[in-house]
Amino acid sequence: MNLDPQIILAVGKREEECTAEDRKLRALEHYKCKKSFVYFLSNYCKIIEPPTQDNPGGIIRFELWPHIIEAIKALLTQKLIDWLKARQVGASWLIAAYVLWFVMNNLGGTVAISSKGEPEAFELVAKCKRIYLQLPDFLRLKMQPDSSGELGFPVMMSSIKAFAATETAGLSFAFSIIVCDEWLQHPYADQNYFASKPARDAGGQFIGIFTADPEKLDGLAIAVFKDALENKNGFTPLFTPYFARPGRDKKWYDETKKSIPTRELGTLTPELYMLKNYPASIEEALSPAQTIAAFDLKVVTEMMADVRQPIKVTRDGIDSNIVHIYKDFSIGQYFIAATDTSHGVGRDFSVTTIMNIKTGEVIADILDNTLPPEELALHSTRMLDIFQNPLWFIESNDYGGVTILTAQNLNYRNLGYEDDKNRKVGFNTQGSLETGGKVVGTRVALWGSLIPAINNRQIQIYNVEGLKQFSDIIRNAQKQGRIEAMHGRHDDYPMAVGICWLKKDEVSGIGGSLAPIETLHFKNRTKLRRRW
Numbered sequence: 001m002n003l004d005p006q007i008i009l010a011v012g013k014r015e016e017e018c019t020a021e022d023r024k025l026r027a028l029e030h031y032k033c034k035k036s037f038v039y040f041l042s043n044y045c046k047i048i049e050p051p052t053q054d055n056p057g058g059i060i061r062f063e064l065w066p067h068i069i070e071a072i073k074a075l076l077t078q079k080l081i082d083w084l085k086a087r088q089v090g091a092s093w094l095i096a097a098y099v100l101w102f103v104m105n106n107l108g109g110t111v112a113i114s115s116k117g118e119p120e121a122f123e124l125v126a127k128c129k130r131i132y133l134q135l136p137d138f139l140r141l142k143m144q145p146d147s148s149g150e151l152g153f154p155v156m157m158s159s160i161k162a163f164a165a166t167e168t169a170g171l172s173f174a175f176s177i178i179v180c181d182e183w184l185q186h187p188y189a190d191q192n193y194f195a196s197k198p199a200r201d202a203g204g205q206f207i208g209i210f211t212a213d214p215e216k217l218d219g220l221a222i223a224v225f226k227d228a229l230e231n232k233n234g235f236t237p238l239f240t241p242y243f244a245r246p247g248r249d250k251k252w253y254d255e256t257k258k259s260i261p262t263r264e265l266g267t268l269t270p271e272l273y274m275l276k277n278y279p280a281s282i283e284e285a286l287s288p289a290q291t292i293a294a295f296d297l298k299v300v301t302e303m304m305a306d307v308r309q310p311i312k313v314t315r316d317g318i319d320s321n322i323v324h325i326y327k328d329f330s331i332g333q334y335f336i337a338a339t340d341t342s343h344g345v346g347r348d349f350s351v352t353t354i355m356n357i358k359t360g361e362v363i364a365d366i367l368d369n370t371l372p373p374e375e376l377a378l379h380s381t382r383m384l385d386i387f388q389n390p391l392w393f394i395e396s397n398d399y400g401g402v403t404i405l406t407a408q409n410l411n412y413r414n415l416g417y418e419d420d421k422n423r424k425v426g427f428n429t430q431g432s433l434e435t436g437g438k439v440v441g442t443r444v445a446l447w448g449s450l451i452p453a454i455n456n457r458q459i460q461i462y463n464v465e466g467l468k469q470f471s472d473i474i475r476n477a478q479k480q481g482r483i484e485a486m487h488g489r490h491d492d493y494p495m496a497v498g499i500c501w502l503k504k505d506e507v508s509g510i511g512g513s514l515a516p517i518e519t520l521h522f523k524n525r526t527k528l529r530r531r532w
Contacts, residue, residue, distance in 0.1 A: 003043055006025065007025055010022040010029075011025070011026055011029055011136045011138060012136065014137070015137065015138070026138045029139075030139060033105075033139060034105045037097075037101050038064075038072060040097075040101050041062055041097055041101070042062070042064055044135055044139060045062040046059050046060065046061060046062065046131065047059075047060060047061075047093045047097075047127075047131065047134075062094075065245065065246065066244070067089065067090075067244040068090055068094055071094060071240075072098075074238055075094075075098050078205075079204075079205050079206065079234075080206050080234050080235040081206070081208065081238060082183075082208045082221065082225045082236070082238070083209045083210070083237075083239075083240070084210060084211075084221075084222075084240075084282065084285055084286075085211060085238075085239070086211065086242035086245075086279055087211055087242075088245065089240045089244055089245050090245070091240070092124060092127060092181065093131075095179055095181070095207065095209065096124060096127035096128045096130075096131055099160055099177055099179065100131055100132055100151075100160070102177060103152075103153060103160055104141055104158070106176065107156055107157060107158065108156070108158060109156065109158040109176045109177075110158060110159055110161070110173070110174070110176050110177075111160040111161070111175060111176060111179065112161055112163055112173070112175045112178045112179065113125060113161065113162050113179045113181065114163045114164070114165050114171060114179065114181070114186070115162075115181040115182055115186075116182050116186055117165070118149075118162070120181065121149070121163055121164055121181070122148045122162050124162070124181055125148070125149060125150065126148075128160055129151055132151070141153040142155060148162075165180075165185075165186035165187060165188055165189070165192055166187075166188060167187075167188045171195045171196040171199070174198065175196075175199045175204055176205065177205045177206075177207065178199055178204060178205070178206050178207070179209070180192070180206075180207070180221075181209050182209070182211070183208040183209060183210040183219075184210040184212065184213060184216065184219045184222065185210070185216075186221075189219060189220040189221065190220050208224065212276065212279060212286060214272050214275050214289035214292075216292075217286065217288045217292070217474065217486050218476060218486040219487055220487060220488070222286060222486070222488070223486070223489070224488070225286075226286070227488060239285070241279060241280050242278035242279065243280065256274070257274050258270075272289055275287070287471075288471070288472075288486070292475055293473070294447065294451055294473040294474055294475055294483050295451060295454050295455060295470050295471070295473060296454070296455040299454060299455050299457065300467065302457075303454075303457070303460075303461060304464065304467060306461075306462070307461070307462050307467060308326060308462045310324040310325055310326055311325055311326065311327070311328065313325040313328060313386065315382070315386060317382045318382055318386075322366055322368055323364070323366055324364060324463060325363070325364045326361075326362075326364060326365075326463075327356075327364075329386055329388065333356055333357075333358060333359075334356070334357045334358060334390070335354050335355065335356060335357060335390035336357055336393075336500050336503060336504050336506075336507055337352060337353065337355070337380075337384055337387075337390050337391070337392040337393070337500065338352070338353055338355075338394070338427070338495075338496045338498075338500045339351065339352040339376065339380060339393070339394040339400070339496060340400075340492045341373050341394070341398070341399045341402070342369060342492065343372075343399055347369065348369065348490060348492055349367055349368060349369045349490055349492040350367075350368055350369070350376045351366060351367050351466070351492045351493050351495070352365060352379075352380040352383065352496065353365045353496040353500055354384065354390065354500075355459075355497070355501070357507055360453070360458045360459040360460055360501075361459075361462070362461050362462065362463070362466070363387075363462075364386070364387065365493075365496075367465055373403045373406065374402065374406045377402075377404075378406070380403075381412050389413070390507075391414050391415075392415055393426065393427040393500075394407065394425070394426045394427065395429060395499065396418065396425070396427060396428045397429055397430060404425050408425070416506065427442065428442060429442055429495070430442070430443070445502060446495070446502050447483045449501055450494065450498035450501050450502070451483075453501050454470060459497065459501065461497065463493070465493075467493075469485070469490050469492065469493045469494055470494055472485050472489035472490065473486075
């Protein structure tokens with residue numbers, strides 16, 4: 001303790017043993033604890049560790065490790081916190097001490113603790129009670145009748161309540177603090193987060209805490225954390241690696257890995273188990289397991305070595321902040337283009353890619369999350385003009401229709417069609433097409449074509465941000481293996497590249513001798529005049 005002997009003597013006495021000076025000292029200590037969570041934590045909080053062969057456990061002081069101090073600063077200054085952590089780094093004890101301190105010192109303070117199930121939520125409330133029971137009597141308030149799911153103090157009209165993360169968890173009440181423990185594992189995380197909006201809007205504090213899972217990277221907790229890293233949502237991201245806890249060095253890591261009980265591994269390898277429970281970095285924590293990743297992550301990582309900056313291209317109307325050219329046009333090459341349109345409001349990305357059919361290189365692109373559909377069409381046509389207006393497929397879903405209409409109004413004459421009769425312009429990812437004598441969904445065909453092409457390095461991508469999106473594509477087990485972006489991430493760039501790759505054979509001559517440039521034809525299309 002940091003207290004001097006006189007204070008220690010005063011606070012350790014029973015009330016009837018106290019002198020007037022003792023009572024004065026105790027009142028001063030009570031005031032200091034009320035005003036400072038750090039003072040309360042460092043001087044009066046004790047936690048209970050279960051004994052093990054390596055650790056005698058028992059009642060011990062709460063230790064202010066560096067990462068705990070960092071977390072305390074966030075708790076005391078930030079309203080929205082998302083804490084990604086390794087296991088057993090003191091997070092749950094810190095949160096228990098924090099919410100206990102809050103409700104004991106704030107009239108009407110209410111805290112909701114939600115976890116993946118009722119037992120887990122009850123356990124965090126139980127930790128609050130264990131800390132409370134180790135406090136000196138002058139700091140204790142009279143508790144309401146004991147309850148597994150609630151800890152309340154009638155004199156303060158305050159309480160800590162436990163909620164299982166059910167579909168109807170009561171997080172819509174006006175809580176001062178909402179804690180979502182093991183947030184990634186909450187089965188109704190989206191619904192509960194939406195329900196908590198009134199509390200957050202009223203200034204309530206929201207604290208999400210989770211440990212990553214390499215086989216479940218499409219959860220709300222991770223989406224919020226990733227956006228917080230990019231300053232997109234007002235959340236403060238915290239990360240605590242396994243080695244933040246003293247005594248955890250490489251030797252500890254290796255020994256822990258060797259001693260994992262088989263029953264705990266389940267379907268995980270020892271490497272994935274450690275990745276899940278004891279990450280060393282944010283990148284390690286958030287990397288998906290290859291078992292759910294749609295693309296070969298090793299290949300995607302290798303492709304990062306070939307990304308490059310755009311070249312300087314000066315053309316009338318070309319905005320280099322939007323249009324990226326990686327290789328200029330050259331005679332004898334053939335191209336195809338595709339577009340995935342977003343709403344242009346800072347969420348999904350609007351993407352146009354131009355692919356060299358012979359080499360598989362994406363030699364030009366637009367990747368922007370603020371462009372409205374009309375401007376996307378304008379910038380795309382200017383970029384496509386550099387490459388002599390190749391065949392262009394625009395995804396027709398949702399706002400893609402606006403991009404198509406604008407492209408037509410701009411007199412772009414080489415648009416791709418959904419059907420053989422050239423009646424429906426665009427590419428519908430909800431449609432179907434015939435391949436190998438079978439009719440399959442266009443989305444299935446796209447991924448079925450693109451995945452082996454990437455994994456076999458048949459495609460080259462130079463845009464680093466576009467390439468990153470391939471790492472975020474998973475086979476979602478919650479949706480019968482549907483291939484899509486992880487929760488809160490993006491598949492816009494892979495979709496545009498996938499359309500190019502799937503439809504590249506619609507440019508005739510790809511597999512053999514190419515037709516003269518002046519008479520280049522497209523399969524199932526009328527002869528097109530091209531300006532070269």
